[in-house]
Amino acid sequence: MAMRTIKTPQGITLNYQDEGDKKSPVIILIMGLGAQMTVWPDSLYYGLVKKGFRVIRFDNRDTGLSTHLEHHTNPSLFKSWLSKRLPIRAKTPYLLDDMADDVLALMAALKIKKAHFVGASMGGMIAQLIAAQHKKKVLSLTTIMSSSSLPRLSAKSIGVFIKLAKLQPKNTSHDEAINYNIKLNQLIGSPAYPQTEGALRLHATQIVKRSYNPNGYKRQLVAMAASKNRQHLIRKIKTPTLVIHGCDDVVIPVSAGKKTAALIKKAKLRVVPGMGHNFAPELMPLMTKWIVKHVKKAQRKHLNKKRKKQQQQKTTLV
Template structure:
């Protein structure tokens, strides 16, 4: 694994695989999740399909910078500050996390890339696609939304259950058990995973890094960030939206809304998929992403060639 340091002093831990001359795909992970949550089958599947693929730990997750010098975040104060004249210090916003991605691109001398974002990562990718159009060749938003998701009765129930399951002490075993329960609650009902598989996955995550306050700071960044719907309407890049029919964290209606807001966006609703990457779905998802990215790359190459021919003709005429 390698690291870069952003102009704002954030160290980002990343993985960069594939031919350096191949089209670049940047994977942006979601709330509180480390880059290793991107399944290896998906990650290396894209590499084997001819792409240079980069995944990284967002600030406050994994092996990237943990901003522990900030006071312990209060979700209640953050929520109230948007509704009442109460001051609440927000450590950072989604825009700052988007700038981290741009800093990573700059450090690796990448001018343009295809962006794939999951959940909160999809929100960050949307911001980049809307505000830095020349850097984005294609956009894929997986189980994400175009604004702070509305809480349904089902999602409120999930959050209440998660609050009850929250570890009372920051112990290794309790963190693992919490991760297991979390994935059982938000996972894909049509593709359940055994507790043994979930335990192995949770153990790997916790032993790599455990940063519950970082999760809270990222959640506050989501809650405090401005609504993106007006920006998203400006996105013209080829866009694919993938959403599970049984997502209890971000309702499938949010995926439909995102696809509706972005001109010519394609929507794929996956029956039985929840808010996770079910192993059984990864071959299909890899295929969808490959097709979408290659089509966008061909479109860009054709446009680039056309512009080059136009410039050459202009010079000859002169």
């Protein structure tokens, strides 16, 4: 697995993996809250590469092997939650917009003009921001288990976030972190596709060994909580959009996925029975198939548009 790094104009180092033919259409995968790029299942990642795409996954700032912004003090979630409701401002280290700028910096460094975006959970929120504000760079958008607004999450979802915060290990030993990761995945996983404790332990061990940054998770959560409601922006998205959501998602309810699909013109919605807030291995062949079909269709649309434009230019020249 060849890992590389780039440095953004803001001085953030981003660690990324870039596979597939460099001349092929590009798919950029954006991961969710506190999750490293290796949470994208290899079966999905390499599945997309095998289908003829150049696929890039990367660690967001404050996760994995990208820059950890430890010089920021540990943010108070409660303060930032309050600041949404009262006229007090919590100090926010960064917003989702800054994380979106990281993705644009990665594209610029790799000389990628346009790409297909696939975002999971918070990664879907970042992808939505790019699709709404940098239309020319986005050929298609796929959001998985994501939402167009955080504040309207149900009490049940907020309860899950609080439970997760309470489960956070008190000391920073790797064993505690591994056990936390197992509990987390048991809490948010897909009820119809439960994973064995052994499989969860293996996954958790690999993740914690690669990188462990609990404060980064908190800073990203604050970025999410402090970012503006995106609903007005999302209506501006014109790019072909696919929304995939699990029926049994306890973190971001399926209603949030339905709402996103309703806000985006001609968006396609795929609701998956028995799927929670994770990538169940059994669902990866189906998810890969859906993404490939969606991306190929958008790519054809883009090429046809390009061809028409070239023909028009020729006619004008004649």
